[in-house]
Each structure stands twice: as C-alpha cells, then as structure tokens.
Amino acid sequence: MKLLDFNKYFPDEETCKTKFRELRLRQGIVCPKCGCTHHYWKASKEQFQCADCGHRIGLRAGTVMHGSKLPFRYWFMAMHLLTATKQTFSSCEIQRQLDHKRYQPIWEMMHKLRSVMGIRDGRYVLNGSIEIDEAFFTTETPKEKKGRILKAGAGSERKAKVLVMAESRDVENPKPYMKPKKVEFMKMRVIPDLKSSTISASVKVGVNCEKSVAVTDASKSHSKFSEMFDKHISQVVEPKDIGKVLPWVHIAIANAKTTIAGTYHGVKAEYLQEYLNEFCYKFNRRYFKENLFDRLLMVAAENRTRFIHRIYNKNLHFNAIKAA
Numbered sequence: 001m002k003l004l005d006f007n008k009y010f011p012d013e014e015t016c017k018t019k020f021r022e023l024r025l026r027q028g029i030v031c032p033k034c035g036c037t038h039h040y041w042k043a044s045k046e047q048f049q050c051a052d053c054g055h056r057i058g059l060r061a062g063t064v065m066h067g068s069k070l071p072f073r074y075w076f077m078a079m080h081l082l083t084a085t086k087q088t089f090s091s092c093e094i095q096r097q098l099d100h101k102r103y104q105p106i107w108e109m110m111h112k113l114r115s116v117m118g119i120r121d122g123r124y125v126l127n128g129s130i131e132i133d134e135a136f137f138t139t140e141t142p143k144e145k146k147g148r149i150l151k152a153g154a155g156s157e158r159k160a161k162v163l164v165m166a167e168s169r170d171v172e173n174p175k176p177y178m179k180p181k182k183v184e185f186m187k188m189r190v191i192p193d194l195k196s197s198t199i200s201a202s203v204k205v206g207v208n209c210e211k212s213v214a215v216t217d218a219s220k221s222h223s224k225f226s227e228m229f230d231k232h233i234s235q236v237v238e239p240k241d242i243g244k245v246l247p248w249v250h251i252a253i254a255n256a257k258t259t260i261a262g263t264y265h266g267v268k269a270e271y272l273q274e275y276l277n278e279f280c281y282k283f284n285r286r287y288f289k290e291n292l293f294d295r296l297l298m299v300a301a302e303n304r305t306r307f308i309h310r311i312y313n314k315n316l317h318f319n320a321i322k323a324a
C-alpha cells in the first residue's frame, strides 16, 4: 500500500475492525474448548461465538493485539508505516504520528509487531549454499556498567554478537558490475557468545544443515560445521576479499547497522533481536512491494506475540521479557 493510500482504505476504527474480522474468519477460527471451526460474529460483544459450544473469542484474542487496548487503527497505521517504505520508524516517531500521549504502549506495540515478524521468519528454514558469519552491533551501555571502563573491541559489553546467515547462490556468468552471488533469504540471531557450541546450536535451528553447504571464514567458531553440513567451505579471508567470499552477509550487516543507527538513539542489547527481526522481515520480502502491508496484517492476525507485557515498578520503568 502506498503511503498516501492509508486514509482511503482505513479512514476510521470501524473499517480496520471489519478488515481484521474478515481476515480472521478467512484464516479460520478454531474453538479452544471444543475444536469447532464454525463461528458466529456477535456484533454487540465484538466476539466470535462457537457454533457448537457457545465459547466466545475476542477479535484480538490470539493475535498480535492480544491484551492490547490500543485502537485497531493504531495497529494498522503502525503496520502501514513499517511496510510502506524501505525506511523504518522509531516508536517515538509513531507516537508523534498517532498523536498519542503515552510512549510506553506505542513502544510495546512496535516491539510486538517486530516480534511477530521474527516468529514468521523463524518458520522458514534456510537451504542450499549458506553464507555464515558473526557481526558485532553496538548497543547501549548496560546501566550497571555505566561509569566503568569497558572492554575494547569485539569483547566489549557494548557489542552484541549476532549470527548472520544468508542463502546465497552463485550467479552464472556474472557481468563485471554484478555481484558474484545472488541472495535469497536472510536470518540474524543475537547470540550470547561466540563458542562453537552456541553457534552450532543456533545454526541448526535455522538451517537444513544436512542438505546445505556452509560458506564461512576460517574462525574456530565454525569448527563443527564440517560434521553438521553436507559440505563446509572454510577459507582464510583477507578483509579486502570479504565482499567476494561472503558478500551478502556483509552487505546485510552494513545495511542493518545503518538502518538501526539512523533511526534509533541507542538500542538496548535485550531488544536488538526485535530490530533485527524487522530488518530481516523486510529484507526477505523486498520484492513484495505494495503487498507487504497485507502480508504483515496476516502475520499479525495469526500470531500472538512472544513479547510479554511490560512489568511496571512504581517509577513506571518497565521491563519486557521474552519467553524462550
């Protein structure tokens, strides 16, 4: 959907609710009590009612909006802004666009949307030739470490470690101006350390290893890949040659860093995964163009987020924790 079309299709709360209700019915509602798939719409209650046992399900239940009190149009507007352009928007900017008084509910809404993007992409398993490397993203200094001298370089407490995996295949007879490889799907996962066991476990979740070829540098972190993968191409890479051997992971890392640094004033390490979810979701659907809004709406209707409600303390500071 084009940036200017939003008001045409979704002028008010009612049009958003109707669209969401129709979408949910199309996706199919299953009664959690009896398994029945036939439901009536109770307009007065804004609930679906099971035709068999009478159990009622709210319009938001089981979706990204589960438990939210924000208007549907806020969610629609946020999804629209996230998908209408290649850019991204900070929660602060969305709050300003929506003219909403409080920041926290908007912040939470944005993270829930990023979270369902991650859930959706988590279902995709990479196959074929996979570039794999680790990246270091600068994050905010943890509160307890403020004022202390931090370690420098990759081991710094401010550097979050991210495993990057990209399906990339050779281009046949590439022209001189073309990249030697073409990219398909991409994954980025925040990992706690660079141990070989940590990386191997994370790779196994996202890649069909037995039928894939891993392409990596000669780091010790990849020592188990030759057992795990059908084939492991490991090579010592000079920094100047990284674009030839692992072109797509490095383009993606650079783009993700630019996007995040250009939009947000510091990212906390605990939320970095959500921003990466958004980056990868849009990267993986870069050819969807105007269909991207409808696709995200489908994902939003199908998935209850893992992003758990904030826990306030008396100063209204909050924490959000992620279920495993």
Ligand SMILES: [Zn+2]
Binding pocket: 031, 032, 033, 034, 035, 036, 050, 051, 052, 053, 054, 055
């Ligand atoms: Zn039922």
